[in-house]
Amino acid sequence: MLPTDPVPPARSDQDRAELARLEGLVAGVLLPAPALPGWQSLTAIEYGAAVVELGALLGTVRAALAAAREAA
Amino acid sequence: MTARGGSGPSISGGGTIAVDTSAMTAAAHGLRVAADVLQEARSGAAWCRPARPEARARLDDAVALLGRAVADAERAEAGLRIAADRYGTVEHAVLDGQRMLAAGAAALTGGVLRTVFFTAGPGAAVLLGAGLVDVALVAGAARTVQHSLETGRLAPQSDPVLLRSLALVIASLDDGLRGAMLLERPDHVLTDDPGAPIGSEGVAAVLAALLLHPAGADLRLERTRRGAVTSPRSLAELADRLPDGGEPAGQVRIERYDGADGTRWIVYIAGTVTFERDSGEEPFDLASDVLGVAHRPSDSERAVLAAMAEAGVDPDEPVLLVGHSQGALDAVRVAEDGGYRVGGVVGFGGPTGQIPLPEEVPVLAVEHDEDLVPVLGGTAASGAAGLRRLVVRRSLPDEGYGPATSPATARFPAHDLGAYRRTTAAAEATGDARVEAFKGRIGPFLDGDRGTATRWRARRVLPVRPGPARTAVGGSGPRPSR
Numbered sequence: 001m002l003p004t005d006p007v008p009p010a011r012s013d014q015d016r017a018e019l020a021r022l023e024g025l026v027a028g029v030l031l032p033a034p035a036l037p038g039w040q041s042l043t044a045i046e047y048g049a050a051v052v053e054l055g056a057l058l059g060t061v062r063a064a065l066a067a068a069r070e071a072a
Numbered sequence: 073m074t075a076r077g078g079s080g081p082s083i084s085g086g087g088t089i090a091v092d093t094s095a096m097t098a099a100a101h102g103l104r105v106a107a108d109v110l111q112e113a114r115s116g117a118a119w120c121r122p123a124r125p126e127a128r129a130r131l132d133d134a135v136a137l138l139g140r141a142v143a144d145a146e147r148a149e150a151g152l153r154i155a156a157d158r159y160g161t162v163e164h165a166v167l168d169g170q171r172m173l174a175a176g177a178a179a180l181t182g183g184v185l186r187t188v189f190f191t192a193g194p195g196a197a198v199l200l201g202a203g204l205v206d207v208a209l210v211a212g213a214a215r216t217v218q219h220s221l222e223t224g225r226l227a228p229q230s231d232p233v234l235l236r237s238l239a240l241v242i243a244s245l246d247d248g249l250r251g252a253m254l255l256e257r258p259d260h261v262l263t264d265d266p267g268a269p270i271g272s273e274g275v276a277a278v279l280a281a282l283l284l285h286p287a288g289a290d291l292r293l294e295r296t297r298r299g300a301v302t303s304p305r306s307l308a309e310l311a312d313r314l315p316d317g318g319e320p321a322g323q324v325r326i327e328r329y330d331g332a333d334g335t336r337w338i339v340y341i342a343g344t345v346t347f348e349r350d351s352g353e354e355p356f357d358l359a360s361d362v363l364g365v366a367h368r369p370s371d372s373e374r375a376v377l378a379a380m381a382e383a384g385v386d387p388d389e390p391v392l393l394v395g396h397s398q399g400a401l402d403a404v405r406v407a408e409d410g411g412y413r414v415g416g417v418v419g420f421g422g423p424t425g426q427i428p429l430p431e432e433v434p435v436l437a438v439e440h441d442e443d444l445v446p447v448l449g450g451t452a453a454s455g456a457a458g459l460r461r462l463v464v465r466r467s468l469p470d471e472g473y474g475p476a477t478s479p480a481t482a483r484f485p486a487h488d489l490g491a492y493r494r495t496t497a498a499a500e501a502t503g504d505a506r507v508e509a510f511k512g513r514i515g516p517f518l519d520g521d522r523g524t525a526t527r528w529r530a531r532r533v534l535p536v537r538p539g540p541a542r543t544a545v546g547g548s549g550p551r552p553s554r
Contacts, residue, residue, distance in 0.1 A: 036096060054145055061141060
């Protein structure tokens with residue numbers, strides 16, 4: 001299919017709905033708190049960094065899904 | 073290091089774990105759930121193929137990012153679980169080391185006192201012994217002051233540090249005695265055997281015989297209630313059904329379920345009803361506590377066995393034993409010596425850590441760091457025997473003094489059954505694989521089946537005129553198994 005080909009509207013609606021569902025799924029992911037109370041160790045520091053990084057990554061995922069939905 | 077801020081339970085395969093790894097295991101569980109949801113989103117995104125190339129390109133980006141997110145979450149989860157396991161292993165080693173040091177110090181002290189006794193005379197030995205006790209009391213008082221300043225309340229009975237010290241002292245008393253008699257051997261220091269000659273069980277038996285209500289009186293058993301019941305579906309529900317022994321209905325509840333594969337039973341046993349030395353007709357008393365630790369037939373254990381026999385429990389039918397405090401001790405002793413086909417033991421706040429049960433009997437113990445009662449049996453069994461026992465530990469927020477407790481446990485709120493119920497529910501909510509595995513092993517008892525519940529009250533039959541005191545202490549060796 002060429003990029004200029006027309007897209008059937010019904011398919012676009014389904015794609016958008018599915019992409020919206022996936023966006024909601026990712027937005028609903030609850031990450032644990034990055035701080036382990038009372039715990040001071042390399043493990044805790046690495047864990048905290050991993051959770052913060054994961055949170056940022058999920059933000060990028062949501063943006064990519066939103067862009068895909070708008071482009072669909 | 074102890075995570076004091078977390079209020080969730082830590083779960084271990086045996087013994088006492090001083091390090092509270094609850095925050096780590098809870099975070100690992102949260103990451104596992106997140107990874108599962110992200111994996112579901114990734115699979116859904118991979119199946120979605122929008123027609124527009126720009127949309128497909130964005131979606132491919134999202135799928136790749138989701139794959140990275142899943143991998144990151146799983147890596148962080150695995151790291152936390154490995155760290156928690158390693159902390160647990162190290163703590164086991166530390167606790168074993170503490171116990172060995174205490175046993176060695178006690179044996180040495182006993183030997184020194186003996187030497188002083190024979191070289192400088194009894195007076196010098198008494199003076200030295202009193203001096204050592206004074207040093208211990210001063211150390212305890214200093215720790216109490218420190219704990220009071222930290223918490224704002226005078227409650228040494230809820231201080232985990234003092235409680236751990238008390239457990240070590242209790243577990244080392246027999247080493248001190250053997251040291252004074254020049255009978256201590258290296259294996260006594262390396263491994264704690266409460267049932268050994270002049271072991272802690274023997275010491276407890278002597279104390280019970282000297283100080284407490286004599287055991288062995290005839291018991292009168294009365295069935296007070298009978299009704300329909302649906303079997304529990306969770307561990308927390310087991311705690312809900314434990315009887316209050318102070319109620320007129322009695323100290324034991326027995327549930328019978330007749331399924332297609334035969335009859336099974338759940339026996340719920342109450343805790344100590346009275347701590348009075350002269351406990352009269354109440355068999356769930358302090359003497360039964362001490363005799364249970366001493367591995368002698370206590371009146372409360374005999375009451376449980378009598379109720380089981382009266383209810384019709386057949387020795388070949390599977391039984392789940394559930395108890396709180398003294399009830400937990402009775403449950404373990406019945407599993408050990410009762411001659412029944414025990415399908416599991418669940419104990420809340422019982423002094424049972426030192427009692428290993430056979431591998432085929434799944435055991436779950438729920439204990440609070442601030443609870444005095446679990447330490448009264450001494451230190452928990454270590455090694456393979458200790459690892460067979462699944463332990464859910466929790467350090468209570470505010471040491472249990474925050475939420476309201478029942479009047480019976482007002483001075484010992486960490487021993488409150490309601491607090492134990494909440495800890496058990498929290499442990500189930502973590503989805504920990506070991507808790508789930510335990511629930512799987514006792515699964516037939518938690519199937520929501522319909523059955524019959526009966527309630528039993530046991531009383532001692534008191535002699536009209538004082539007769540010769542009876543005691544269950546028949547020697548220094550352990551009692552024969554029934």
